[in-house]
Amino acid sequence: MRLTRVLAGLLAAGMLTACGGGDGGDDGKGGGILGGPSGGGGGAPEAQLKVPALYDTSRGWESDLRGTQHPLPHSGAVGVYTGEPRQFTVLDVTSGDTLWTSAKLRSAGEDMRYESLSATAGGKDYLVLWGTGTTEGDVVSKGSEITTIDIFDAEGSGEGVKPARHVELEGEGFVSDGGGGLMVKQQDGDVYVTVDLATGATEEYDLYEVEPPASECNLCxxxxxxxxxxxxxxxxxxxxxxxxxxxxxxxxxxxxxxxxxxxxxxxxxxxxxxxxxxxxxxxxxxxxxxxxxxxxxxxxxxxxxxxxxxxxxxxxxxxxxxxxxxxxxxxxxxxxxxxxxxxxxxxxxxxxxxxxxxxxxxxxxxxxxxxxxxxxxxxxxxxxxxKHLEVPFADYAGHGLFWDEENSSMVVYPHAS
Structure with a gap:
């Protein structure tokens, strides 16, 4: 079954939930800021990692919010996706303060597998939750294979923020950041779908039908x-x-x-x-x-x-x-x-x-x-x-973001003055 657009646009109510997929999965307890904010003269984070001399480990903050970290460089923030509760939390990279949290997202079916990712296009950051699998059937109907994509604008505020765009595609697929938008590859097929992060618009490409450059590729x-x-x-x-x-x-x-x-x-x-x-x-x-x-x-x-x-x-x-x-x-x-x-x-x-x-x-x-x-x-x-042992998984807004493996926490140090 090919991946074709079913729905793209503003989502009126939150749906989807994450289950497994390596995107964290805590019990919904714990998680928060452990050190003082760097901008407010707070104390040093408890974790003192061996980092490059560029960073000042006497200032910064740390968080034990469990999940998957997603850098949002153009927004001056970092997103964390937790498997339970199934939501994004977005933190200010300079202070660790919570900027916004998403709605708790529910599943499109029991047999759905979910992953999160962050992407940048047109100078804007986005958080994405996508799932693929089979929806629930009823007494006389079988469930259907689908791929669902929820897109959040990284710059938001408040609690319970709902996805700005929701896309559903027929068939199971794999979603990835293609650089200038999302790319969906159908499982066991030759059909790709691209998704515009800003609008949710989709385009389908069948490799049997895509014309190669003239006189350049006889067997494309x-x-x-x-x-x-x-x-x-x-x-x-x-x-x-x-x-x-x-x-x-x-x-x-x-x-x-x-x-x-x-x-x-x-x-x-x-x-x-x-x-x-x-x-x-x-x-x-x-x-x-x-x-x-x-x-x-x-x-x-x-x-x-x-x-x-x-x-x-x-x-x-x-x-x-x-x-x-x-x-x-x-x-x-x-x-x-x-x-x-x-x-x-x-x-x-x-x-x-x-x-x-x-x-x-x-x-x-x-x-x-x-x-x-x-x-x-x-x-x-x-x-x-x-002599450093750790490198930042991202660096922006004058701060380096590190992962402390020993304590399963994110540690953020500002650049030294």
Whole structure:
């Protein structure tokens, strides 16, 4: 059964609930602020993690609210989704104060599996709860397979906030953040649906029917995959041989426009930025580029040593984009999207590799070398050894957000003055 739109629009009453899916699941008890607010001169958080010198551990706050943390960088907040009660709680990142809580969401059926995620599109943050499974039947009717999506605007206030948009799609699917919108892949099918976060509008794409770039991809169609969502439509990728390798946005741009011989390989899409890599004809180095995903325009590029193959998307990458959208790290590469350049820290005959896992608005990137942790100034490429053990899972509004594994709590430290 294909995924087709049943309903998209404003939701009059809350529905859905989460059950399992790794999104936390407490008993509804406990959870709250444990340390004083950094902005109000409160005391140091009880947890004293070994963090980069950028952060002041004598100030900040911490919370033992159990669930899944979702950074909301453009809103200056962090959302927490709890499995029980089934709701979002949104906290101010500078103080830990609760900004708003969602309504407790109920299930569309007993056999539904739920997941939460956060996404950013058009400079706005959203919280999303999606579920898939089978609805309850009645005496004479079987339940139906559906995928449901509830979208919350990250900036809200009050208690019991209901989803701004609710979408239901026929069939079981998997929902993910496609960069410029949500992407739904039907289980055991070749149909994708994209969902506009701002409006809830949906578009369906059947890979049997999507036209490949003219004269570029003879065997695309069902051999292709939708790798992400751009402001201009879905980003499609076909990893074939020679001329049957293609990257394109329908009625938009193609990878051949970047390099007709090299055929760029996509590596990840994050908000409106696509990272791709290619080796120009006759070149001894691999080019890594950060592209505008909607237009294909190269925003930054850097030359790196060959890594033994180009490959496609890398599931184990820990990419990070600074909240201001200027700096991006991915694997061994760092980009400055404003200056149009970057640096490679791959392993060579003379250099050790550095793997990056975080970046700040000021261009400080956190990485791991074989023998130590390091901090890199992207503007200069300068590398310094660091004794930190923990890196923030997000950094914005002058604060770093950390997860304290030992105490199962979120700890937030401000930048040092």
């Amino acid at each position: 169609g069902v051999l292709s995959e939708i790798q992400g969502v751009t402001a201009g439509g879905p980003l499609l990728w076909n990893e074939g041989l020679g001329s049957d390798t293609a990257l394109w946005v329908p009625d938009g741009w193609t990878g051949a426009e970047i390099d007709a011989d090299a055929r760029p390989y996509p590596s990840l899409i994050l908000e409106d930025v696509l990272v791709a890599r290619w080796r120009a004809k006759g070149a001894t180095h691999v080019t890594w580029g950060a592209l505008d995903s909607a237009t294909g325009e190269i925003r930054a590029e850097v030359q790196c040593e060959p890594d033994g193959g180009l490959g496609g998307f890398d599931a184990e990458d820990e990419p990070a984009l600074s909240a201001n959208g200027r700096y991006l790290v991915r694997g061994n590469v760092v980009f400055d999207l404003e200056q149009g350049g970057g640096h490679c820290f791959e392993e060579t005959d003379t250099d050790k590799p550095v793997e990056f896992d975080g970046v700040t608005d000021t261009g400080l990137a956190f990485g791991v070398a074989p023998d130590t942790r390091v901090v890199v100034d992207i503007a200069t490429g300068k590398v310094e050894a660091s």
